[in-house]
Amino acid sequence: MTVHTTLPSVRDEALAILKRLEVPDSAFADxxxxxxxxxxxxxxxxxxxxxxxxxKAAIGRAAEAFKAWRRVPAPKxxxxxxxxxxxxxxxxxxxxxxxxxxxxxxxSEGLGEVQEMIDICDFAVGLSRQLYGLTVATExxxxxxxxxxxxxxxxxxxxxxNFPVAVWSWNAALAFVCGDPVVWKPSEKTPLTALATQxxxxxxxxxxxxxxxxPVPAGLSEVIVGGxxxxxxxxxxxxxxxxxxxxxTAMGRKVGPKLAxxxxxxxxELGGNNAAIxxxxxxxxxxxxGIAFAAMGTAGQRCTTLRRLFVHESVYDRxxxxxxxxxxxxxxxxPRAKGTLVGPLIDAHAFESMEKxxxxxxxxxxxxxxxxxxxxxGGEGAYYVRPALVEMPGQxxxxxxxxxxxxxxxxxxxxxxxAVALHNAVGAGLSSSIFTLDMREAERFVSVEGSDxxxxxxxxxxxxxEIGGAFGGExxxxxxxxAGSDAWKAYMRRATNTLNYGTALPLAQGVTFDx
Ligand code: UN1
Numbered sequence: 001m002t003v004h005t006t007l008p009s010v011r012d013e014a015l016a017i018l019k020r021l022e023v024p025d026s027a028f029a030d031x032x033x034x035x036x037x038x039x040x041x042x043x044x045x046x047x048x049x050x051x052x053x054x055x056k057a058a059i060g061r062a063a064e065a066f067k068a069w070r071r072v073p074a075p076k077x078x079x080x081x082x083x084x085x086x087x088x089x090x091x092x093x094x095x096x097x098x099x100x101x102x103x104x105x106x107x108s109e110g111l112g113e114v115q116e117m118i119d120i121c122d123f124a125v126g127l128s129r130q131l132y133g134l135t136v137a138t139e140x141x142x143x144x145x146x147x148x149x150x151x152x153x154x155x156x157x158x159x160x161x162n163f164p165v166a167v168w169s170w171n172a173a174l175a176f177v178c179g180d181p182v183v184w185k186p187s188e189k190t191p192l193t194a195l196a197t198q199x200x201x202x203x204x205x206x207x208x209x210x211x212x213x214x215p216v217p218a219g220l221s222e223v224i225v226g227g228x229x230x231x232x233x234x235x236x237x238x239x240x241x242x243x244x245x246x247x248x249t250a251m252g253r254k255v256g257p258k259l260a261x262x263x264x265x266x267x268x269e270l271g272g273n274n275a276a277i278x279x280x281x282x283x284x285x286x287x288x289x290g291i292a293f294a295a296m297g298t299a300g301q302r303c304t305t306l307r308r309l310f311v312h313e314s315v316y317d318r319x320x321x322x323x324x325x326x327x328x329x330x331x332x333x334x335p336r337a338k339g340t341l342v343g344p345l346i347d348a349h350a351f352e353s354m355e356k357x358x359x360x361x362x363x364x365x366x367x368x369x370x371x372x373x374x375x376x377x378g379g380e381g382a383y384y385v386r387p388a389l390v391e392m393p394g395q396x397x398x399x400x401x402x403x404x405x406x407x408x409x410x411x412x413x414x415x416x417x418x419a420v421a422l423h424n425a426v427g428a429g430l431s432s433s434i435f436t437l438d439m440r441e442a443e444r445f446v447s448v449e450g451s452d453x454x455x456x457x458x459x460x461x462x463x464x465x466e467i468g469g470a471f472g473g474e475x476x477x478x479x480x481x482x483a484g485s486d487a488w489k490a491y492m493r494r495a496t497n498t499l500n501y502g503t504a505l506p507l508a509q510g511v512t513f514d515x
Contacts, residue, residue: 010037014044014101014192017094021196022203033225035192038104038344039334041381047191050224055183055233061219062154062181063239068217070151070179077177078128079213083204084173085121088114091200095165095193097336102192103164104344106335109298117169120467120483124173127488131178142502149492151179152265156234156243158255161346162301162404163246164190165197170467170483171244171267171491172221178491183222183240185231189346198223231255238262242491245269246303249402249428249476256478267490268478269471271402272430274453274462275308277419277445279436282312284319286459287435291408292326294433294461296387299342300406301350303477304431304455304463308399309410310419316412320391323410324369327389332374344377344384345405351383354405357398358388361409364397366390371407395422402428416441424452430473431455431462454481 014037029048037044050058069077088095096111105113133147155175159167164187172182186194198221205216224230235243235258244267245255252270259266276294278287294306311319335343345351351373358371371388378384387406392399399409413419423432432451435458436442442458444450454473455465465471470485472478481487507513 010039010101011042011044014098017098017101018045018192018196020094021091021098022199023195024199027195033188033191035102035190036347036381037101038346038382039101039336040378042379044101045192047195047225049226050230052229052233055224055226055230056237058219058222058224059154059183059234059237059239062183062222063219065181065217065219066151066153066179069181069220072179072214074128074131074177074179076213077179078125080204080208080216081121081128081173081176082125083207083211084176084201085118085125087200087204087207088118088121091196092118095196095200098193098196099164100335100343102190103161104335104346105298106340106343110335113163113166116166116467117173120166120169120173123467123484124177127174128177131488131492133494136496138498139508140500140506142504143498143500143506145496145498148495148497149489150495152491152493153180153241154239155180155182155491156240157182157184158231158234158243158245158247159184159186160246160303161187161189162298162303164193167246167269167482168194168197170471174483174488175491176220178488180242180491181217181220181222183224183234185224185226185234188225188227191225194223194225235259236262241265242267244480244482249478252476252478265490266478267472267480267482269303269473269480269482270476270478271428272303272305272473272477273307273400273402273426273428274304274431275310275423276306276433276435276462277413277423278309278311278315278319279416279434279438279441280312280314281437281441282315282435283437283459284315284322287319288322288326290433290435290459290461291323292330294463295408296327296330296342296406297463299345299385300387301346301404302463304465305406306408306462307402308395308423308426309408310413310422311410312419313412313414320410324389327370327387330387332384332386333377342387342406344382348381348383350405351385353403354385354388354407357403357405357407358390360398361390361392361407365393366397366409395425400426416444420445420450427476428473429453429475430477431457431465433457433460433462435459453477
């Protein structure tokens, strides 16, 4: 089912939001980065690009800010993030709507993205009083050994279009409480939401000053706008000891070695080729809903999107035809319209990749349900597609790599071990799930011999992670972890301190050295 609606002009709405959120006019120019909306393909604004010189100056300001910010007690830094969270709460409707307008996410997902930002701010505020180090038992008398966590320095963040603001916040909220300034290079496809977020950060900084907590140093939060060249400035600058980069595995292959060459830390969150297993005992109604959201939600443009499905042969015929019907009935359309579940792809390139993958799938013997562009929606420059469900004869062809579009490949399996082996037989290792009521299978799936991913779920799909857990994956996903649990440690440096409060000088390991 598709919906055709006439809603207010995307451009007018976006410009009104940018004004309300106090994005300065100086952010725009006659020439620069053209911000388009995937809803209609229309140009919303032209954003001034940051030159390499300006990017270096921004890093310089951040490096200066570090000297002051690292000395502010962590709970006070947390107070700044608390104000940021309040600002985001107040701006939730506007910023969520702007995510919809700029990235094409449906309304509830645009709002959900801002909720994720609020949640990570709350988490970081609590964390600001919990940056704990250990006290370690020492082998020497009259000694104490402990570890101290210190701020690390400027944190670079490179984010992707599909989570244009939440991914920044997972990094930035932690970095700020950890004592690190942030220089952010948003996706060139979504500069507007980044500018709006920066305006909210600046307001929180002003409120922090007005509350008498002292100034938030200029340069604590910087945004640099542009393409790959600008990201490279961030990656190459020795004043940036940690870079968190979200995007394709191809991008990570370039960024990772550059950071390694200068011994900087990399937090890489790259591609996913996420799978789910539907076992004989699965609750099929629940599995159906979980699969539909994970595979079609966000028009298949999450790095946690479900892309491969292994269904046990005993339930295949009860599940897959139902799933094909759900695919046939899903509401595709303007993401602002009530009832829409699948909005547009981000651009023509995404559409072409989807077409190519579906051609390859057919050539590999796949039976395709759905797929193809929906005519008459959004205009020429907008790409609305029918999500595709592809029954594959085996795990071959395009199924082995990530295509950032709503394609779900389905394969039959016979035995659990075979399903797990197929599950793990791809390059990426981000997210995974199993639908089963058999506790042995569930436990084996999350055990060391089960899923090899950073996220392994039971009876929920692979997408839609909460911020409380560490987010990220293994293998070609890059190994980085962001958001909850102890991901904060990547933004700090650990010092081990041994203190001698005695008069003797016992050496470790019983070494004697008498002078
Ligand atoms: C991403 O697609 O870049 O688990 C991240 C999820 C979201 C994050 C996705 N919380 O789907």
